[in-house]
Amino acid sequence: MKELKYINKYFKKYWGKLVLGIIITIIARIFSLVMPPYVNKSIKAMEDYLTGDHSNLELVKGELLQYILIIIGAALLSGFFTFLMRQTIINISRYIEYDLKNEVYDHYQYLNLSFYKKNRTGDLMNRISEDVTQVRMYAGPAIMYGIQTLTLFACLLPIMFIKAPTIAFYTLLPLPILSILIYNISKIIHKKSTIVQQYLSTLSTFTQESFSGITVIKAYGLEPQISKELVGLANEGKDKSMDLAKVNAWFFPLMILLIGISNIFVIYIGGKQYINGEIESMGIIAEFIIYVNMLTWPVAVVGWLTSIVQSAAASQERINEFLNVQPDIRNEVTEETPIQGKITFNDVTFTYDDTNITALKNISFTINNGETVAIIGKTGSGKSTILDLIARLSDVSSGEILIDDVPIKNLNLNSLRKAIGAVPQDAFLFSDTIKNNIKFGKEDATDEEIIEVAKNSVVHKNIMGFSKAYDTILGERGITLSGGQKQRVSIARALLKDPQIYLFDDCLSAVDTETEEEILNNLKKASRNRTTLIVSHRVSSAKNADKIIVLEDGKILQEGTHDILISKDGYYKELYHNQLSEKEN
Incomplete structure (x- = not known):
């Protein structure tokens, strides 16, 4: 993360929009939390009707209609604020991408000719395109989904423990295992992401030089040889990308497995508590299942966010490597100086x-x-x-x-x-x-x-x-x-x-x-x-x-x-x- 501190200056530049986006994100998640309690109330209302006096059918219908309207209204408001959330935070990431590309390009122009003799054009292009794109993913989607996840956890955990502490305990039991897995896998991702970006630079350099020197290649009849070299380079890059993809592939199955275990705990523990009279309604089990499934994406996205952050850190490290190069030729005089020609x-x-x-x-x-x-x-x-x-x-x-x-x-x-x-x-x-x-x-x-x-x-x-x-x-x-x-x-x-x-x-x-x-x-x-x-x-x-x-x-x-x-x-x-x-x- 220390490499990504470099773009904090851009977050400060757009702090107003960023704060607004964070507030909108929190509001969107809060509205999404309205539905589960009303599902619980709807089930409880039906239970009361079935176990009680059947003469109050119209009253139950009225209650159910009211609950349905509240659920629909909350869903619409959540969707509306989610739209606004993307329009703020994702837009900020595009602004940062624009600024960072301009900064890198301007810095390239000020560097000495010796810098261009030591570094290849394809590598320069890859750092200003692919690497900056990876950083944009951190500045936008990673922040947006990260805030969503934190908001949900901050709101859901207290609610779950207040309503049914035993079910909540077993539901969240897999999370420490998840944290350990994420910590270990993220280190591997960072290392492999750096290697993949380096190979992308190598591939870009090779193709750029091949197209620039196409006249020489054709004159010497080297098309088959160049194609063979490109295939070898592409296959090597593919192998590195596949290594990274295999590590990333572990995340979602593990998340789904852990969420599935949480659902089993909710149904089993909740069912036992209902049978024993420790909870008064089956609605609480339905509510918790919704909570668990609401946590499915945030928990699953933790792995994806980790992958994004690690890839962005690797890319920003490569960008910083060039941004930290200082030109030997510097303009030390601010005022204009007329030139005669001696x-x-x-x-x-x-x-x-x-x-x-x-x-x-x-x-x-x-x-x-x-x-x-x-x-x-x-x-x-x-x-x-x-x-x-x-x-x-x-x-x-x-x-x-x-x-x-x-x-x-x-x-x-x-x-x-x-x-x-x-x-x-x-x-x-x-x-x-x-x-x-x-x-x-x-x-x-x-x-x-x-x-x-x-x-x-x-x-x-x-x-x-x-x-x-x-x-x-x-x-x-x-x-x-x-x-x-x-x-x-x-x-x-x-x-x-x-x-x-x-x-x-x-x-x-x-x-x-x-x-x-x-x-x-x-x-x-x-x-x-x-x-x-x-x-x-x-x-x-x-x-x-x-x-x-x-x-x-x-x-x-x-x-x-x-x-x-x-x-x-x-x-x-x-x-x-x-x-x-x-x-x-």
Whole structure:
């Protein structure tokens, strides 16, 4: 239960509705207790008539009619308040589910990129869906039926002992056995529920990755192998679920058995007492049978409630595991900070926590506001890491990054990222229209602005070639488009944002050299007076930059303009001549 204390803040938030729901639940149960005494009175009235003067038939009919009307009225009122009970407590559980899902999702967004490298998407999705649903069952049905059970026990036990203490004693005799069984079985349920939820996450992850990588699976003809793996995983998950179901299956038969024993006690002990004249009417036996059967569901539901609580505790524990993860990148500045675009690296070193690879080693450089700088280097030289550090997706291991001569940690994180238009190497598009994917950089953009940036990124003609043009719905991750088209739509998105700093991470690798030249010319016009960093493997993307930085193994190997670098022997000159020869061939 300690894990479930986390959602107490939501109970406090909705305490008014919760208290109202509890009151309504108690009223509903109290009205349901009206029927048994009047059944007793009805039987007693018939007994009095049969053993007494038969001349008062009309009086007995009147009494019976009165009792029947009271029973019907109480049942209707109980049903009405039961309806209101569900409309309050169950609704509260939905509100809590809504709030908890939003909290988990918001927390996911604030966590570092390293968190997503360590955890799989399917597991993240399962915790925000299946696990939160389990917690909702605790916040709604478990509380509602728990209050019903407590109310019935609190009301029935005194009534039963006042009316017939001996019968009541034997009727309730099985309950201690029930408590012991529940205690032991609930521990097993908690353990098995945790295992089941973990396997659900594993299954979700496997299917999500299979659907995302369906192109590779089909290309390699691996459908039978993937299906076999899924069957094995599903069977393993089924076995775990069956283990849990077998434990849960013990509850209801045991409850029914114990309730049946209670009924036998009522009939046997009550019958003996009636024969011996210790109770005055058979009606008391009928009343107690109704009481026992009224307790059937509450007693039986104890097991179900225990299962719900244990499953919810296991799920909340998994949710808390991620909620307790604190992001390393925090926004320590509340007020907005304007960004002009000057960038300074002072002796910066960065090492990835997950791989322990040092991507940058004591590098220093300055990019003035409005300058265009190209970063060239082999794969793994640290080019993309520089862009990640500027956007503060990670913090440096040592050294310092300054933006406009202010330490990057002293800037408002939201202001910094709003001032950046980033185009990643692996262009990501959402399952939405092309128009909305471009508008992702500026939600209030007009159609004219969208078309303009699409023309500048040389993708407008491609878009107009689709039957629905800009209203074309893209597949997941933009699978409808080619690699080059996805890159150009991403560039259009960044241009539409019109930020102070552009970060282009090898975003022209999938386009031909002629298209690349046209895009670069358009980018030069669009990014005038904007700080621009272009990461590329091609000299053609870098040659017109104000400055070129050549990286190797996380260190600056060369630095200067295109003209200066090709006049010196080194990596850049060699790369330039190699690519020039390839173009001529």
